[in-house]
Amino acid sequence: MRSTRPALAVAAVALLLGxxxxxxxxxxxxxxxxxxxxxxxxxxSAPPPTxxxxxxxxxxxxxxxPYEPAAPSGGTDEYRCFLVDPQLTExxxxxxxxxxxQNAAIVHHAIFYRVDPxxxxxxxxxxxxxPGEGWxxxxxxxxxxxxxxxxxxxxxxxxxxxxxxxxxxxPPGSKLIMQVHYNLLNTAGSDQSGMKMRLAPAGAGLKPxxxxxxxxxxxxxxxxxxxxxxxDREAAVADVGQRFGPESAELVSQLNQFCNAGxxxxxxxxxxxxxxxxQAGTIYMAAGHMHLLGRSIKVELNPGTPEARTVLDVxxxxxxxxxxxxxxxxxxxxxDDVVRVTCTHDAGLRRKLPQLQRLPSRYxxxxxxxxxxMCLGIMVMAPR
Numbered sequence: 091m092r093s094t095r096p097a098l099a100v101a102a103v104a105l106l107l108g109x110x111x112x113x114x115x116x117x118x119x120x121x122x123x124x125x126x127x128x129x130x131x132x133x134x135s136a137p138p139p140t141x142x143x144x145x146x147x148x149x150x151x152x153x154x155x156p157y158e159p160a161a162p163s164g165g166t167d168e169y170r171c172f173l174v175d176p177q178l179t180e181x182x183x184x185x186x187x188x189x190x191x192q193n194a195a196i197v198h199h200a201i202f203y204r205v206d207p208x209x210x211x212x213x214x215x216x217x218x219x220x221p222g223e224g225w226x227x228x229x230x231x232x233x234x235x236x237x238x239x240x241x242x243x244x245x246x247x248x249x250x251x252x253x254x255x256x257x258x259x260x261p262p263g264s265k266l267i268m269q270v271h272y273n274l275l276n277t278a279g280s281d282q283s284g285m286k287m288r289l290a291p292a293g294a295g296l297k298p299x300x301x302x303x304x305x306x307x308x309x310x311x312x313x314x315x316x317x318x319x320x321x322d323r324e325a326a327v328a329d330v331g332q333r334f335g336p337e338s339a340e341l342v343s344q345l346n347q348f349c350n351a352g353x354x355x356x357x358x359x360x361x362x363x364x365x366x367x368x369q370a371g372t373i374y375m376a377a378g379h380m381h382l383l384g385r386s387i388k389v390e391l392n393p394g395t396p397e398a399r400t401v402l403d404v405x406x407x408x409x410x411x412x413x414x415x416x417x418x419x420x421x422x423x424x425x426d427d428v429v430r431v432t433c434t435h436d437a438g439l440r441r442k443l444p445q446l447q448r449l450p451s452r453y454x455x456x457x458x459x460x461x462x463x464m465c466l467g468i469m470v471m472a473p474r
Contacts, residue, residue: 139188139249139286145294146185149176151266152284157223159196159272159281165333167198167459168272171227173213175265176287183257183296186288187250189243193281198271198460199244199379202285203237204258210265228334228458229341231267239301240266241285242468244379246411251288253374253416256472257296260289273460275445297472299374304389304431304467306363307345308456309355313437316451323355326453334458342455357453359385361465362432364393373421375470376402377414381463382443383435383454384409389467390430391421401429402467414468423471433465 142148151174159168184204191197205213213233216225231237240258241250252258270283290296312321320326331339346355349363378387389402399421423429437454440446446461454463 139288140186140251142288143185143254143290146288146290149287149289150284151176151287152190152268153192153223153282155223156192156280156282158279159274161272161274162226163333165459166273166275166461167333168274169226169228169458170224170270170272171213171232172224172268172270173210173217173265174268174284175210176260176289178260178262178264180262181292182260183290183292183294183298184240184260184287185252185257185290185296187241187243188248188286188288189241190284190286191243191281192283193279194245195277196272196274196279196281197283198273200242200271200283200285201239201269202241203231203267203269204240204260204264205231205233205237205267206261207263207265209233209235209237210263213265213267227267227269229337231269233267237267239303241287242414243285244377244412245409247413249286249288250414252299252470253420255296256299256374257290257294258300259298271458271460275460299470299472300371302373302469302471304363304365304429304469305345305456306361306431306433306465307342307349307355308433308435308454308463308465309357309361310359310383310435310437310454310463311357312451312453313440316437316440318450318452320450320452323357323453323455327455329452330455330457330462338458342457345456359436360432360434362430363465364428364430367423367425367427367429370425370474371423371471372474373401373417373423373469373471375414375416377412377468378402378404378407378433379412379464379466379468380407380409380433380435381460382409382446383437383439383463385434385436386432387434387465387467388430388432389469390432391423392427393430397427401469414470422474429467431465431467435463435465 161168384407391399
């Protein structure tokens with residue numbers, strides 16, 4: 091899933107979090123076997139959408155024709171962006187979304203970025219210059235300037251409803267870039283996914299929402315007994331760059347600089363990152379994103395202090411259950427607060443999961459592929 095490059099570089103989404111020093115977690119004790127490995131893709135049908143609330147309407151967007159993904163550079167993943175148009179002539183609020191993965195066996199995630207009319211024109215030019223439908227977009231939306239993450243889907247999510255009284259602002263003439271991560275580890279085929287948008291009129295007087303991200307590095311050595319050239323960290327980072335582009339390899343370095351003050355990485359299954367809050371507001375929803383080796387993820391506010399709060403705690407992570415969920419109680423944040431995201435991964439799952447068993451052992455760093463890993467806390471908040 092994405093948007094780490096903007097988070098570390100020029101902020102492509104309106105981020106709650108700023109840049110600060112953080113540290114790798116201490117070496118963890120041997121992993122508890124934990125639950126059985128997750129399947130890697132959910133193929134169940136989505137539940138029907140919740141009835142419309144007062145003033146809302148549904149608008150469908152998506153692919154006009156099937157797209158058949160093809161992973162570049164010898165990899166097994168493609169990130170493809172498509173420009174979709176909700177035909178907005180007046181300002182509206184996005185108050186809910188239901189992504190409909192037409193071929194769930196190959197769809198790893200989807201993110202929708204709001205773009206203004208000038209960015210939409212730029213995206214159309216990128217599309218026209220790229221062969222086939224859409225354009226390759228590992229890591230971000232592929233257009234310059236600030237884009238806003240307004241919706242996403244990952245396995246296990248049905249319709250996502252924003253809290254009553256809140257929504258993402260959609261100005262007139264704005265469009266969406268639909269980024270779909272296709273994973274071709276086990277199967278292929280075409281896809282014609284789309285999204286059912288829930289829109290409320292500008293006159294509804296809703297409060298605007300933003301998506302905030304918190305991320306930590308991945309520094310996971312090969313599984314016990316695993317050997318091979320990719321068990322060397324430097325080789326593994328080079329391989330990520332070869333499959334996804336030099337920016338992906340640079341991101342690994344940026345994460346270490348951002349979260350470990352540029353010191354020698356501390357390899358181990360558990361890593362965390364402390365990041366200062368740059369803008370006061372209130373967090374209403376949260377989710378965690380890792381890949382197939384994920385075991386647990388936690389997002390905390392002001393850890394180790396009397397003001398400590400837990401935003402999200404998933405002690406038994408399931409790749410097939412990544413829905414964005416409302417908090418039991420909204421959590422206010424101040425500009426001088428600190429957010430920590432902590433993830434634990436289990437390299438031993440590589441030998442248990444059919445999707446990974448035939449792949450060579452590797453030292454795992456942050457990477458865009460399903461066979462790579464991420465540690466990402468996703469929060470929906472209202473700025474104060």
